[in-house]
Amino acid sequence: MRGEILSYDPLTGDGLISGDDLQRYAFTSTTAGIEPGRRVDFVVEEDRALSLMVLRDGPLPTAVYAPEPDLGLWGYFVRCVTDLYIEGQGRARRKEYWSFALFQFLIMMLAIMPIIGLAIADAETGYDMEAWGVAWICIVVLIYFALFIPYVAVAIRRFHDVGLSGWLILIGLVPYVGGLFVFIVSLLPSQPAVSVYGAPPKGTGQIAI
Incomplete structure (x- = not known):
């Protein structure tokens, strides 16, 4: 399944995806590159998105990423x-x-x-x-x-x-x-x-x- 990230909290890893099937799926992930507006590929299990992979379709704009918090x-x-x-x-x-x-x-x-x-x-x-x-x-x-x-x-x-x-x-x-x-x-x-x-x-x- 593919979709677009609607929201994402980098501190908790929780977010929401709008799937191409017009359904919304909650997820928890620390996969790098996740941000609102990103296209992702994922697996649906019990109405949750798992195994997220950020898609790299076409040239990407230059962007600066903040570091992950030091645990x-x-x-x-x-x-x-x-x-x-x-x-x-x-x-x-x-x-x-x-x-x-x-x-x-x-x-x-x-x-x-x-x-x-x-x-x-x-x-x-x-x-x-x-x-x-x-x-x-x-x-x-x-x-x-x-x-x-x-x-x-x-x-x-x-x-x-x-x-x-x-x-x-x-x-x-x-x-x-x-x-x-x-x-x-x-x-x-x-x-x-x-x-x-x-x-x-x-x-x-x-x-x-």
Whole structure:
């Protein structure tokens, strides 16, 4: 379905679309480039517009975009594991990527600590803690995979932010050099201009015609 954005609040992400079917659809999105008057493509589900994509039909006028609000370290992490859990569209600034990486690391460290405690208790007290240890290892594995999905999504958006295809994240699977490549990309500054992946999340930028 396609339509035109009637209203949009960048602070809450809430807006309203007038569809080509003459119906109105509410939506909530942080997709870059959304503004009143924009033509968008979307999916209708229960009278709401989902999976918005801004259409780039014809030459676009030069325009300046305000930066998205700085959510802080914890705010970016929460958004990554909630609203943008599997969202690979759009762009992610360095602060968003490293905010997620920081809390992902801390959560995994906290999850592993009980395993160390159980191992010490097993050795010092003589109690058989193997069953508890195996159960907790299973929990740690579940936590890891639960955080791995949003990590892939934010990494793809980080690649988009520097002007690279998200598919290049697969280079990270190459032993040794892959991890270094992803690390270098994560440190690169954002492209200042609007790209095919959306407006720059940090600072103002102009549409590249």
